[in-house]
Amino acid sequence: MRRADRLFQIIQILRRSQRPLTAHAIAAELETSKRTVYRDVSALMAQRVPIRGEAGTGYVLEGGFDLPPLMLTAEEIEAAVLGAQWVAGRGDPALARAAQDLIAKIAAAVPERMRVHTDDPAIRAHPAWNRVVDGIDMAQVRAAIHNGRKVRLLYRDEQGRESERVVWPILVGYWETVRIVGAWCELRQDFRSFRTDRVAAATFLDERYPERPGILRAKWRRAMEAQAAEGRREGRACNADSGASGA
Numbered sequence: 001m002r003r004a005d006r007l008f009q010i011i012q013i014l015r016r017s018q019r020p021l022t023a024h025a026i027a028a029e030l031e032t033s034k035r036t037v038y039r040d041v042s043a044l045m046a047q048r049v050p051i052r053g054e055a056g057t058g059y060v061l062e063g064g065f066d067l068p069p070l071m072l073t074a075e076e077i078e079a080a081v082l083g084a085q086w087v088a089g090r091g092d093p094a095l096a097r098a099a100q101d102l103i104a105k106i107a108a109a110v111p112e113r114m115r116v117h118t119d120d121p122a123i124r125a126h127p128a129w130n131r132v133v134d135g136i137d138m139a140q141v142r143a144a145i146h147n148g149r150k151v152r153l154l155y156r157d158e159q160g161r162e163s164e165r166v167v168w169p170i171l172v173g174y175w176e177t178v179r180i181v182g183a184w185c186e187l188r189q190d191f192r193s194f195r196t197d198r199v200a201a202a203t204f205l206d207e208r209y210p211e212r213p214g215i216l217r218a219k220w221r222r223a224m225e226a227q228a229a230e231g232r233r234e235g236r237a238c239n240a241d242s243g244a245s246g247a
Helices: 002-017 024-031 033-046 074-090 093-109 138-147 213-246
Strands: 051-054 058-061 149-156 163-174 181-183 190-195 199-208
Touching: 002 024, 002 033, 002 058, 024 033, 024 051, 033 051, 074 093, 093 138, 138 149, 138 163, 138 199, 163 213, 190 213
Parallel strands: none
Antiparallel strands: 051 058, 149 163, 149 199, 163 181, 181 190
8 A cells, every 4th residue: 555545544544433543453454564553643743634642542533624535446436335225225205315316426426437336336235125104204303303303293003002202303213124213202201213104193393302412312322232231131141040940
């Protein structure tokens, strides 16, 4: 790898990381030595690239730094097209159109020799075999998430029983055959997942919920991790009981 390419790659690695990265981690990804990383980072800092940190502690790229657009590699084009294909096949109509537009924009922007990776990619995302019919306007759901606004739902459970509740939507999840809205539920005072095809009616409220969506998503992730850990503990306990019974 040329030194100029390596310098760009170091910036990209730091840009996508949410925590300090050691020279060892950077060197492992670039398949080079830690000494080379130390030297390259020093060179970037000398060029006033806002990298904070030092050897042995980890490096962070401070916010607000940007580079001119770089040419995409073949792998990056295929990754972008594959992701867009997946969204086009499984997203709601607005996102599906946006994904198709994205593929067209990538095809128009890349050189002719790279266009094969958009027109006839070697990997493809298969369309969803069972598209759900949303009972709620997903574009408005995304707007409510971005703006931190509440939504009143009339929701049907697996048995078709209806309940009305006010929720704080924080994310949209895509399963293989259904979509869900992750939210804090005022009725249950806990996080809940609502299948979009089971929403009978929705009213988008002007009232904002009291916490930022990003903070709620962090709490939701911790709650999901705690549930998963509890499930693993219960599984180990069941296995231990089975072993004791067998003995």
